[in-house]
Amino acid sequence: MSGADAKPVEELTEKEARSELARLAMEIAFHDARYHREDAPVISDAAYDALRRRNDAIESRFPDFIRKDSPSRRVGAPVASGFAKIQHKVAMLSLGNAFSDEDVTDFLDRIRRFLNLGGGEELAILAEPKIDGLSCNLRYEGRRLVSAATRGDGAEGEDVTRNIRTISDVPDSLPDDAPDVVEVRGEVYMARADFLALNERQEQAGAKLFANPRNAAAGSLRQLDPAITASRPLRFFGYSWGEVSAPLGATMAEIRSRFAAWGFQLNEPSALCRTAEEILDYYRDVGRQRADLPFDIDGVVYKVNRLDWQDRLGFVARAPRWAIAHKFPAEQAETRLNEITIQVGRTGALTPVANLEPVTVGGVVVARATLHNEDEIARLGVKPGDLVRIQRAGDVIPQVVAVVQDGGGPPFDFPRKCPVCGSDVEREEGEVIWRCTGGLICDAQAVERLKHFVSRDAFDIEGMGDKVIAEFWETGLIRQPADIFRLEPHAEAIKQRDRWADQKVKNLMQAIAERKSIPLDRFIFALGMRHIGQTTAKLLARSYNSFGNWRARMDQVAAERQANPDEHKKPELVGEAYAELTNIDTVGMVAADSLAAFFGEEHNRAVVDELASVLTITDVVAPSAAGSPVAGKTVVFTGTLVKLTRAEAKARAEALGAKVAGSVSAKTDYVIVGADAGSKAKKAAELGVTMLSEDAWLELIGA
Numbered sequence: 001m002s003g004a005d006a007k008p009v010e011e012l013t014e015k016e017a018r019s020e021l022a023r024l025a026m027e028i029a030f031h032d033a034r035y036h037r038e039d040a041p042v043i044s045d046a047a048y049d050a051l052r053r054r055n056d057a058i059e060s061r062f063p064d065f066i067r068k069d070s071p072s073r074r075v076g077a078p079v080a081s082g083f084a085k086i087q088h089k090v091a092m093l094s095l096g097n098a099f100s101d102e103d104v105t106d107f108l109d110r111i112r113r114f115l116n117l118g119g120g121e122e123l124a125i126l127a128e129p130k131i132d133g134l135s136c137n138l139r140y141e142g143r144r145l146v147s148a149a150t151r152g153d154g155a156e157g158e159d160v161t162r163n164i165r166t167i168s169d170v171p172d173s174l175p176d177d178a179p180d181v182v183e184v185r186g187e188v189y190m191a192r193a194d195f196l197a198l199n200e201r202q203e204q205a206g207a208k209l210f211a212n213p214r215n216a217a218a219g220s221l222r223q224l225d226p227a228i229t230a231s232r233p234l235r236f237f238g239y240s241w242g243e244v245s246a247p248l249g250a251t252m253a254e255i256r257s258r259f260a261a262w263g264f265q266l267n268e269p270s271a272l273c274r275t276a277e278e279i280l281d282y283y284r285d286v287g288r289q290r291a292d293l294p295f296d297i298d299g300v301v302y303k304v305n306r307l308d309w310q311d312r313l314g315f316v317a318r319a320p321r322w323a324i325a326h327k328f329p330a331e332q333a334e335t336r337l338n339e340i341t342i343q344v345g346r347t348g349a350l351t352p353v354a355n356l357e358p359v360t361v362g363g364v365v366v367a368r369a370t371l372h373n374e375d376e377i378a379r380l381g382v383k384p385g386d387l388v389r390i391q392r393a394g395d396v397i398p399q400v401v402a403v404v405q406d407g408g409g410p411p412f413d414f415p416r417k418c419p420v421c422g423s424d425v426e427r428e429e430g431e432v433i434w435r436c437t438g439g440l441i442c443d444a445q446a447v448e449r450l451k452h453f454v455s456r457d458a459f460d461i462e463g464m465g466d467k468v469i470a471e472f473w474e475t476g477l478i479r480q481p482a483d484i485f486r487l488e489p490h491a492e493a494i495k496q497r498d499r500w501a502d503q504k505v506k507n508l509m510q511a512i513a514e515r516k517s518i519p520l521d522r523f524i525f526a527l528g529m530r531h532i533g534q535t536t537a538k539l540l541a542r543s544y545n546s547f548g549n550w551r552a553r554m555d556q557v558a559a560e561r562q563a564n565p566d567e568h569k570k571p572e573l574v575g576e577a578y579a580e581l582t583n584i585d586t587v588g589m590v591a592a593d594s595l596a597a598f599f600g601e602e603h604n605r606a607v608v609d610e611l612a613s614v615l616t617i618t619d620v621v622a623p624s625a626a627g628s629p630v631a632g633k634t635v636v637f638t639g640t641l642v643k644l645t646r647a648e649a650k651a652r653a654e655a656l657g658a659k660v661a662g663s664v665s666a667k668t669d670y671v672i673v674g675a676d677a678g679s680k681a682k683k684a685a686e687l688g689v690t691m692l693s694e695d696a697w698l699e700l701i702g703a
Contacts, residue, residue, distance in 0.1 A: 006379075009057045017062045019430040021070070022590075024055040026433060027372060028071035029533060030345060047370075047391065047399030049097050049327060056096075068591040069533035083158040083222070086149035089243035092137060092185065093154055094318055095301065095325040104283075104302070105276050107324045111304060114313055114321065114645050124305040126252040127282045128239065128270040130325050132296040133189030134218045136164065137242055140182050143174040150221075153457055154318075163221050164188075166230035169237075171263040178262060183242030186264070190217040191294045194233035213296045235295075238264035251305045272305060283326055290328070299327040314651040330391040334404050335359035337388050340371065340412045342419050346448030347530050348435035350415065350425060352377060354388070354400050361392045369400050373432045374414040385409035420444035447473050449528045453481045457534055458526030459518060462511040463504070471497075481526075482610040485516060517616040520547055527608065531594040536587060543584050543659065547617040551608065553577050554599040561596035580667070585650070585660040629700055631657030636664050638681055639674030641694050649697075656701055664689060672697045 012020065028051050052071055059066045098104050108123060117123060135151040148164035149157035164170055167188070174182070190198070195213040202209050210216035220232035238259045241248060249255045253272055260266055269286065273279040279302060286300050304310050304322040313321040336357040343351045352371040359366060369390055371377050382388060382400060385407025392398035414434065416425055423438030436442050450469045454461040461484070472478040477490055487494070488509055495505050518526075521541035525534050532540075544550035560575025567573045571582040571589060581592045598604050635658050637649055644652070649672070650660045664671055664683045671684040671691045684691050692700065 006054065009054065009061055012058065012061070014062065014065070015430060017058050018065055019432065020058055021055065021062075021065055021067055022430070023373070023432045024051055024058070025067050025069050025071060025531070025533075026347075026349060027051055028055065029069065030349070030351065031370075047330075047401075049099065050399075052097065053099055053103075066586070067531065068536040068539075068587045069531045070535075083160065083224075085152070085156050086147060086159045087156050088137060088149065088152075088154070089183065091154050092135060092151040092157070092242070093315060093320065095323055096316075096319045097299075098302075098324050098326045101276075101280055104279060104324075104326060107302070108276055108279075111309075111313065111322065114648055115309060116645065122274055124251075125273045125279055126256075126270065126303045126305045127273050127279060128301055128303075129267050129286055129293070129297045130299040130301045130327075131187040131189050131237055131267050132212075132214045132298045133187035133237075134214070134221055136160070136186060136188050136221075136236070138164065138170060138184045138186075138238075139242075140174055140178065140184070142180060143176070143178050145170070145172050158222070160221055162226040163223060163229040164236075166226055167234045167236050169235045169265050174262050179244050179246040179248070181243060181245035182248070183244065184238045184259065184262075184264065185240040185242055186236055186238040187267070188217050188221050188234055188236055189213065189295055190220070190232070190234060192296060193294065198232065236265065237267040239267055247307075250307055252303050252307070253305060255307075273302075287328060297328075299325050301325050312648060314648070314655070331361050332389055332391040332401070333359050333361040333398075334387060334389050336407070337382060337384060337386050337400070339384050340377070340382075342415060344418060344420050344436055344442065344444035344448070346445055346452050346528050348418075348425075348438070348442065348445050350418070350434045350436065352412075352414070354382070356388075356390070359390070361390065361398060366390070366392060366398050369398050371400060374434060375432045377412055377414070383407060383409045383411055418442055418444070443473070446479075450478060450481065450484075452528040453526045454484065455526075458522055459515045460522075461508075461515050463508040464511070468508075480607055480610070482607070482614055485512060485614045487512060516614070517618060519618050520544075520550065520620055523547065523611075523615070523617050524550070527598070529594055529598045531591045536591055539584055539587055541620045546619045547612060551612070553580070554595055555605075557581055557592065558596045558599035561593065562600055580665070583661050583663050583665055585662045628656040628658075629702075630670070632659070633657075633669040634659045634661050634667055635670045635672060636661050636668055636680060636684075637672045637674070639677030641672075641674040643694055643698065652701070652703070670697070670700075 007016070009017075028048070031048055031051070055071055059070065096107075098107055108125075111117070111123060112119075137149050137151070137157065138145060139147045139149075145165070146161075147159065148161045148170075149159055151157050165172070190213040192213060195210065195216050198216055199209050210219060216232070217234060220229055220234055223229045223232075239256070241255070248258055256266055256270070269289070271278070271282045273282055283300050286297070290297060302324050304313065310320070310322040315321065337354050338357055339355040341353050341355060343353055345351060352373070354369045354371050356367050356369060371380075371382065380400060380403055382403050383406075386403045386409070387405035387407065388400045389402040389404050390398040391401050417423065418425055418436035418438055421436065421438040421442040421444070423436050423442060425434045425436055427434045436445060439445065447470060450473065451466050453459055454464045454469065464484070469478065472487075477487065477494075478484055491505050491509055494500050494508075495502055519541070521534075521538040524532065524540055525537035540550060544553060556575070556577035560578045564574045568589070571592070572579040578592055578596070581595070582588055599608075630653065635653055637646055637653075637660070641649055653660050661668060664680050664687065666687055666689075668684065668687075668689045671680060671689050672694060673681050673684075673691050674694055681691065
């Protein structure tokens with residue numbers, strides 16, 4: 001359930017919490033795919049934020065139930081075709097969100113707990129407007145601009161160097177006091193007045209109108225012809241940095257001043273706040289100024305001012321711990337719901353979609369919205385013909401939040417047969433999602449799995465988007481993933497098809513050939529197994545190192561689970577390989593069972609092995625941790641630490657190349673024992689694993 005009438009988190013039972021987290025993980029993953037990989041979102045920014053907010057609240061109340069595919073561990077954005085790619089030296093991540101005063105005070109409290117700050121110690125926060133634009137990384141070497149890249153998926157972005165040089169706000173060179181290597185990060189945007197003037201010119205020329213300034217900025221920067229970009233009034237705010245060869249300052253405020261001295265424009269008004277009251281006063285003040293600012297903003301951003309504290313706080317999977325975005329409320333409108341249709345996803349999930357009478361919300365015409373699941377339809381009491389309230393923030397399709405007027409139509413009957421293949425649908429205990437049982441015989445699932453396989457975060461095959469996958473499926477050219485890598489003999493036949501020129505076919509074949517070598521984590525993620533998201537795929541790849549080792553151990557996991565199907569409490573009672581899998585920190589029995597189920601099916605094993613026969617799946621390269629005494633070591637923390645919080649200790653260990661496990665086994669190298677240590681310390685002693693005090697651990701890692 002979701003929305004204003006959802007059951008309060010504090011009232012959820014443990015069973016309900018597990019069910020909600022499962023639903024949220026699935027829904028958010030679906031929306032991530034629609035937004036980041038397909039450029040076809042079916043939910044508003046506000047609705048998406050609400051899903052993440054509820055997920056975070058449940059995880060906060062039930063930390064033991066945090067899933068391995070939790071949306072709190074993901075970040076991503078699409079890389080457009082037609083551009084070369086640039087690997088970011090330092091990952092470009094997104095921000096966590098706050099929506100209320102309580103969220104902000106919780107953010108400050110978390111920082112104080114993590115850093116072990118006393119109540120009287122000042123925690124200065126730099127606050128600045130959150131520009132609604134396109135993130136970009138500018139790289140300077142020898143104080144000359146050498147490249148520019150969009151954020152992309154956080155690790156790899158689009159090379160937009162030629163286009164970025166057309167923006168007058170971007171200096172071609174930096175002063176002599178700049179480091180030899182420095183990456184300046186910020187936002188490419190379009191001022192509101194410039195946007196309106198551009199749309200007026202577009203209308204006069206009979207060209208496409210842009211929905212809002214952010215769309216206009218993104219579309220203008222992603223032009224293959226730099227002359228078109230140069231004709232568009234783009235601007236740039238600098239507010240962060242990536243790789244640097246020398247420190248830029250000790251605080252955010254100092255670095256902002258330095259950026260200004262180098263010729264970069266800054267996102268103002270900013271403020272250095274020292275209390276929660278000052279922060280919230282700033283938020284409300286900027287909210288009042290919002291309509292009068294020359295550029296669009298969708299909230300404000302708070303950052304810990306001291307950089308040494310930022311370094312200690314570090315990052316979670318998708319965002320820094322030391323920063324958060326405080327979003328403004330969503331916009332709403334009312335319209336008629338004409339029809340409810342059902343979409344079938346790659347895991348068989350049936351998702352109801354509201355087809356709306358088109359309505360303009362905040363300057364954008366919208367006509368569809370997700371209804372999430374059968375329970376959400378029942379909670380809202382929504383039916384075809386009803387007048388409904390929708391809300392949106394940004395340039396995406398909104399969410400239905402309430403029924404305004406009963407249209408008098410009959411209730412919607414959720415199908416009990418798959419609308420694509422006619423197979424029965426089932427709803428597992430504790431879940432809210434109905435799924436088609438057809439598996440790979442269901443065309444919708446097969447096609448969606450292939451779309452996932454070639455998506456940006458998986459194999460990332462340029463030129464093979466959703467429409468191409470659907471076309472090749474319908475003609476029988478592709479039936480399973482390995483078929484993609486056998487398309488070369490069909491190149492001449494493809495050229496005879498509509499809209500397939502020689503160069504387009506050549507580019508596609510080249511893109512496919514370039515992806516015949518793939519890192520293990522991307523390969524695992526591309527298989528599209530339930531509960532195995534990007535973060536879990538990376539953990540698996542790092543833990544098993546090679547495809548051969550991972551493949552063999554998964555067979556063992558499947559065999560052990562099949563031999564012990566009713567064991568749901570202790571992984572070690574299932575088997576040694578299963579226990580090893582669940583011992584990977586943050587990988588639990590839900591993900592392990594999903595892997596066991598996948599490799600328990602002969603046709604899935606055949607798909608994996610056939611892919612392995614046509615691909616080179618590269619081993620994991622351990623994180624650079626030169627000189628680290630714990631690189632490659634498996635460590636377990638137990639008991640209460642004094643000098644570090646548990647979160648900081650884990651983050652530091654992983655940064656040094658160590659593997660942090662959740663339980664002790666014979667393969668554990670070190671157990672760091674804090675006060676009041678319990679069963680883990682006892683087991684370490686029984687197994688003869690090296691145990692270190694907190695001080696000894698800090699001495700070992702040179703902290």
